[in-house]
Amino acid sequence: MQSFRTEIENPVVAKDILALEAKIHEFKEGKLDEEKFRSLRLARGIYGQRQPGVQMIRIKLPYGKVTSNQLRRICGVSDEYSTGRLHITTRQDIQIHYVDVNRTPELWSQLEKDDVTIREACGNTVRNVTASETAGIDVNEPFDVSPYAHALFQYFLRNPISQEMGRKFKVSFSASDEDTGLSYMHDLGFIAKIENGVRGFKVLLGGGLGSQPRHADELFSFLPSDKIIPLMDGVVRVFDRFGERKSRAKARLKFLMKDIGLDGFKVLLEEEQKAVPYTSYPIDAETYPKIKIGDAVAPKVEIKDQQTFEKWKSTNLVPQKQEGFVAIGIKVLLGDFYTDKARLLADLVEKYAAGEVRMTLRQNILVPYIKEELVPFFYTELEKMGFVEIGYNTALDITACPGTDTCNLGIASSTGIAEELERIIKKEYPHYIANPDVAIKISGCMNACGQHNMANIGFQGMSIRTKNKLVAPALQVLLGGGNLGDGNGRYADKVVKVPSKRGPEALRLILDDFDKNGNGRSYADYYADKGQMYFYDILTHLSDADNLTPEDFIDWGTTERYEKAIGVGECAGVVIDLIATLLFESEEKIENARETFEEGKWAASIYHSYSSMVNSAKAILTAEKTKTNTHIGIIKDFDTKFVVTGKIDLGSSFEELVLQLNKNEPTEVFAKGYMENAKTVLKKIEAYRKQELVEA
Template identity: 80%
Template sequence: MSIIQILASCKMQSFRTEIENPVVQKDILELEQKIHEFHNGKLDEEKFRSLRLARGVYGQRQQGVQMIRIKLPYGKVTSKQLHRIADVSDEYSTGRLHITTRQDLQIHYVDLNRTPQLWAELEKDNVTLREACGNTVRNVTASETAGIDINEPFDVSPYADTLFKYFLRNPISQEMGRKFKVSFSASDADTGLSYMHDLGFIAKLQDNKRGFKVMLGGGLGSQPRHADVLFEFLPTDKIIPLMDGVVRVFDRYGERKSRAKARMKFLIKDVGLEGFKALLEEEQEAVPYKTYPIDVASYPKVKIVKVEAPKVSIANTKDFETWKSTNIVPQKQKGYVAIGIKVLLGDFYTDKARLLADLVQNYAAGELRLSLRQNILIPFVKKELVPFFYSELAKLGFVEAGYNKALDITACPGTDTCNLGIASSTGIAQELERIIKAEYPHYISNPDVLIKISGCMNACGQHNMANIGFQGMSVRTKDKLVAPALQVLLGGGNTGNGKGRFADKVVKVPSKRGPEALRLILNDYDTNGKELSFADYYQEKGQMYFYDFLKHLTDVDNLTQEDFIDWGNTERYKKEIGIGECAGVVIDLIATLLFESQEKIKNAEEAFGEEKWAASIYYAYSSMVNTAKAMLTAEKTKVNTHHSIIEDFDQIFVQPGRIELENDFKETVLQIKENEPTKKFAKRYLNNAEVFLSKVEKLRKKELVEA
């Protein structure tokens, strides 16, 4: 029985009681409805992809199943929520949970038709899928040590939480040209990696006033870009208005057709930092809040369980001491520490998840933090409980030493499940970890060497900001045979306070030679690195030094049969790349676009009725631009940005007299930048949008008849 049928039946009251938020109910019902429309051929496949991505439903490499991304702001998950996620994973998936490099959780192999019910189950404990994928503001990430960091000027969690809530379902960030990523760093160590985000915030104090250093326009991918400093210090009550304006600029001027050029970093490159600031200034009238004080006092207080330390006996004290030296994180609260759990490749199962949830509920603060390195941090553990936690975690297989150390390799799912994967990232990661354990045990406690792996250029494994990075590729022999390969990158790293280095591409080697490349690099570092950090060692030696001693591994004239089988596989390698869904960029049919415009008008009317003037205005704006886009698409005119759509519609339709408007389209639609979001303006602007859509629909019918 579908959710629509459930709501129409006698069980309707029960469902509504379990999900009290009517906005969430509407979201889930809409997903259910769109799935039916898609199956019945009433909804274009590309448009449906865009809609489901914005609801955390992502197509897998395997046909007929979906990956579900669960959005967990700044990686915080309570014991109760983890139990809920585990139950849902068992019911709808395979029982495996995957931690991402953006502090989300993913479950795989889900039937599309069951996704609305899955979402409804999660929402019972305030867990959302909304905007976990697609061209939206993605999960807001933060230092996993936020709130306990001994060096933090203040806890950034309440600020990250408020920003997440402000932009969730916000009309200004629902259909951008590409995804938008935000991070918060607890201290100048910049463990939130601000320099590689669209917007990055680093906690600062100035004259005892809280604020943030703000970084703008960073990114990874095939063309990594270091973010610019937008503000050295921005008071906390300005961060929401700032991002509101930044998103508006990105939505209007950002590229929409070419996915490769659609991120914020390319807009900054095109207009320059000063040009972007000028565009940002033009949006200030439209931003609904000039200041947005964040109520830190209302943020949930930590509730620590008071319990006596159970007596335990540690069988192997040497292993225990090694584990303590690498996995215990100091905490600013006296008498407490945090415990880091190294999770191989970010994968663990629901049986362990439940036991872990119970452990922190009964003996800590009832919450966990997922980290950017795909690990788990347990905060607020009493120091006297550490032996007990070690004993209990050992039962779960969660006491492997090397948390956030060289042995702790980050890898995306790669060819296991991702459409864009070119070569295995998980398979090579497992082999490299095995080699470090067996041959380089002194690296288990080394916090300096950071190894990251991605299955393709998109850098979900963040390979191009690592000290040692590997990127999945392929190589072709003279006989045109194709084998899996790895691009070796060296010299990247986070240097703190908004600064970092991106790794250089050094050589491309067949995948099966990846371990030998790592051995050569580590052997040389041990011999010649002296007391230098790996990043400084690389800078001292230079790119060509490493190219020279790795070059022999690039030869593809002597490949064996084994070289044509990728890590973790038994069958011969085939380069198979599907349609990437990371951004959900789509080209829509004209009729679909005009139908969307009608829906946006309805959204504007609903928001107006709820006295949400800013939201109503932006829905009306989106309707007008979308309507213009439909007509320009019919003319085979490029519709790369909102800005170009607005100008081209005037040139092609208004100026030649094909459609009569009271004013130029540009003048009409860009009133949004010139007026405060008041009730009076919202009503007038909505009327303009309704009149415009009506005129365009009449023109479209007329031209179709005459065609």
């Protein structure tokens, strides 16, 4: 493996990329534990695939915004290091697959030339900050949330308080009370509001999907915009210290909220306020880049098929609050498109629109700032690219994760069944092509990357076993979810599990019943009226596994017999580190504390020192085979086993020493003294460990 020369001007980014290259070298030479390397690469957007020897790279795109230059850069990287396919995620990222891990530093270096990062796109970090794709153009928005989403993204990128949490942390911004950012299913959700002329947000806390979805609690009905970053700083600190770390199934913020309740969380949040470096963090929205419309003169065009054009306009045009402009929605089947078309799109919007596109939460593309008179021209150009499929954000627009195509956790195909269901809707239910009310979503497993459990009609990949112990692919059918607006939503009920090949028949029965009895109501309201058992009675006969045919044992999109094969999930994997690796890591954290201290970043230095002390304690507790589920648990257990017993003398309790963190403001004096404490803790633990090994 040869080293490469990074040409990145930003020294922080360059150092980060070179550090990744060094860690890859260490791993290849057997000097870095495999599990530790996994944790490190995940925090840099490098995710293991179902296929051995290659990686998926997740490119982090705050609130889905991509400029023409950035899109061309992503295309170049995909062609050079991947397969030329770009996959849009339900968190407005772009993923590329089949990448050699050895080439990831140079790949990252290429992306950063146009200010595109993969840092913290995966792993136990603050993930991509998502937002309504209509932010800035939404006819109902009180103001553009883009500057606020961007400021929050920048604040937490590389922030030491959010690098090694128990699990991932997700944030969203909604442009209006329609809550198209889906605040109720996020760890933190912000909905734009104005009170007494002041910009701010309704704040939702502790939501999540997965196998146990939880509706977020309302933390504030209104919080001024200068308070949102200090708030999240405190929330992340609480989650980092009190959140579960051992059991991945219980490690999200929603489980902490379930354990201690909203009031209990507020108490912990208040205790962190002295440690938070800012009480106010004003965000100057006026400095956010202004829109500049391309001035190229578009040729006049003639629409040959006027009827098809009008149908497309009815489903794919999105109104803008800016007079004379509309946005165009591009329906991207399963979120997959290719670099040849992406380059053409980048050039088109640069010349004739605002030089940007938005990746959407439903795996589509939105092109804002199209002059109304240029809609026919854009239609003809997009038609050449294959980008004029009707049904943007309608029932025909099915969301699906990659499932068993590339994901280690996939149980059953999600992309295969999605294509079949779209085919059925087009052919048998054309009246749903323009229906924006019914949302259909599919996930290949319980982790809900396809957001199936908040859909009106959802499918989750599973398996089913016959009496003869044969295993076939299956789908859990979920019904009744939906976004109710202003931070309110319903999660879907699990109704019945059916063999995958019966998924289309299940959809037919559901839509036939709705057509017959819906009476103009929304599907969510209709389901709420009828109830779970009504639909169970309609669908239960499809669940019979005693009469499966040979075809039922072949999943959608494949010709081979189904075999349930689940790998090690990496979306938020919690790793067990070797003791020596942990202690070495504590040294690195102290070095980080020193560097940030010298840069005058007192709060960052303090948190690096805190992380070092907890990490050192974790190492010695791991040696004693003591559970290290939470930071607060590590702190208390270290006192019980080592300080109270006199094995290690710190001059005070470990808890008193460490939790000076939230009892002092982040000053230079405190940061320096706290760093010395971290050095002392590490030195004494290393000495104890060395003596322990000698006596052993």
